Amino acid sequence: MPLKINPIKLIEHGVVAEIRQDVVHVTGLTNCMNGQLVNIGVSAQGVIVGFDPDYVLVLVVREGAPIKPGDAVITTIDQFRVPVGERFIGRRLNALAEPADNGGPIREDGANPIFGAAPGVLERVPLAQVLETGTKIIDMTLPIGMGQRMLIIGDRTTGKTTVGVDAIMNQKGKDVVCIYCCIGKAEAALAKVTESFDKGRVWDYGMIVAATASDPMGQQYLAPYVACSLGEYFMYTKGRDVLVVFDDFTKHAWAYRQISLLLERAPGRDAYPGDIFYIHSQLVERAGKLNAARGGGSMTHLPIVETLQGDVAGYIPSNIISMTDGQVYMNSLLFGEGFKPAIDMGLSVSRIGSKVQWKAMKKLSGMLKLEYVRYKELEKLTRIKAGVSGEVERRLNRGKVLEEVLKQDANEPVAMEDEVMILYALERGLLDKADPPQVRGILAEFIRRVRTRHPTLPAELSQKKELTEPIKEALNNELAGLSHTAV
Ligand SMILES: Nc1ncnc2c1ncn2[C@@H]1O[C@H](COP(=O)(O)OP(=O)(O)OP(=O)(O)O)[C@@H](O)[C@H]1O
Numbered sequence: 001m002p003l004k005i006n007p008i009k010l011i012e013h014g015v016v017a018e019i020r021q022d023v024v025h026v027t028g029l030t031n032c033m034n035g036q037l038v039n040i041g042v043s044a045q046g047v048i049v050g051f052d053p054d055y056v057l058v059l060v061v062r063e064g065a066p067i068k069p070g071d072a073v074i075t076t077i078d079q080f081r082v083p084v085g086e087r088f089i090g091r092r093l094n095a096l097a098e099p100a101d102n103g104g105p106i107r108e109d110g111a112n113p114i115f116g117a118a119p120g121v122l123e124r125v126p127l128a129q130v131l132e133t134g135t136k137i138i139d140m141t142l143p144i145g146m147g148q149r150m151l152i153i154g155d156r157t158t159g160k161t162t163v164g165v166d167a168i169m170n171q172k173g174k175d176v177v178c179i180y181c182c183i184g185k186a187e188a189a190l191a192k193v194t195e196s197f198d199k200g201r202v203w204d205y206g207m208i209v210a211a212t213a214s215d216p217m218g219q220q221y222l223a224p225y226v227a228c229s230l231g232e233y234f235m236y237t238k239g240r241d242v243l244v245v246f247d248d249f250t251k252h253a254w255a256y257r258q259i260s261l262l263l264e265r266a267p268g269r270d271a272y273p274g275d276i277f278y279i280h281s282q283l284v285e286r287a288g289k290l291n292a293a294r295g296g297g298s299m300t301h302l303p304i305v306e307t308l309q310g311d312v313a314g315y316i317p318s319n320i321i322s323m324t325d326g327q328v329y330m331n332s333l334l335f336g337e338g339f340k341p342a343i344d345m346g347l348s349v350s351r352i353g354s355k356v357q358w359k360a361m362k363k364l365s366g367m368l369k370l371e372y373v374r375y376k377e378l379e380k381l382t383r384i385k386a387g388v389s390g391e392v393e394r395r396l397n398r399g400k401v402l403e404e405v406l407k408q409d410a411n412e413p414v415a416m417e418d419e420v421m422i423l424y425a426l427e428r429g430l431l432d433k434a435d436p437p438q439v440r441g442i443l444a445e446f447i448r449r450v451r452t453r454h455p456t457l458p459a460e461l462s463q464k465k466e467l468t469e470p471i472k473e474a475l476n477n478e479l480a481g482l483s484h485t486a487v
């Protein structure tokens, strides 16, 4: 029989010296390391976040019984790990990956370090596959690749969460594991997302990791790391595709600032600690697409950042813009005008470009952005002048029609096949004579016709990703049929 040796576990004992809100000073720990989990007193837990010549700084992440000076602190020399596994899908979790719903305990498949390392350069491959977000403007003009980090940025209530949640809802049946990570938002905002999860039956393939504004500061700080760890299980161990929405990084920066001030770290710009850039880049670096040898999985990050009066040059926004592969800019003026989703195409960019797009989409959407931006300029110019010439009138009307094509309701993601069909119809002149208010109806009728009369066409389009002759012919037939009946 092989000899069985228990691995040696080094256990250390320390003592609580001082308590400052969420931060505890502990003396007597000589062999600990940053990011390590410690047990404090009867039932509290904390993470080591810093060192001083005389004591160790511990951030409380679980408030059990009240902590008093003199309480014992026990550590085991190991990284802070959270349980991960298949059965976390369908659950609402707190920032320590523990169930926060009524579903009972979760049997884990393993444990991942929360401060996991990012995939190395040699383990990565260029992004090649598109993540279908179901938001028309994004899929058409700002394609997101699987493994990309795309920032969603904008003022308060401009529809940021909606874009993120729609992207999650649109992954239904696409074999992508989705994680919505709530950081420091109100319970009510989280309840709305949960509702969308119910409505879209997202629980079959998604989970929520939440630290709301009422949770301890330590949990708000940890939530995004834990969301990454849970995602990494699927990316590394299962070779699957993962999508994580972080809502939002502004609150995460606030939580970290507050913690740092308690730690008496020197405040830097806007009172944020000097390593705030590192904190966020360390998180988004964990996204990526792995090579075949590593299983071929991917993790896409959609961090959300809230701006103040559209100020993208603020410290936190400009930091995060510089570490992501593009941004979706939500404009409060557009939102006010009723253009929803209020994505400002002039200020949004995807640095992955159209490489990952479907061939059909790339071809059809080429001029879209330019045409729209030109229309907005023309609209601005003609706002002051009354009475415009016939040609300008025609161009304005076409712009308005285009606007109608791009609008969509919240929580109703559009399938990529439908988006391609819509653009094809637009190119073939289906909407040339339409009034803007009719656009929605005409397009819905067109899609309905195609889907009922050619039930296999959408799947074929989705598989081929380009407009083959038979597909074009079928679409042309329906377009012709429609222009006889409707317009
Ligand atoms: N495309 C849309 N069509 C209609 N209504 C929308 C659309 N997108 C968002 N809304 C509505 O606008 C409101 C704000 O949306 P949302 O909560 O997504 O914004 P937010 O930017 O995340 O807000 P917050 O700053 O509070 O987090 C919600 O009531 C939502 O239902």
Ligand SMILES: [Mg+2]
Pocket: 160, 161, 162, 189, 247
């Ligand atoms: Mg929101």
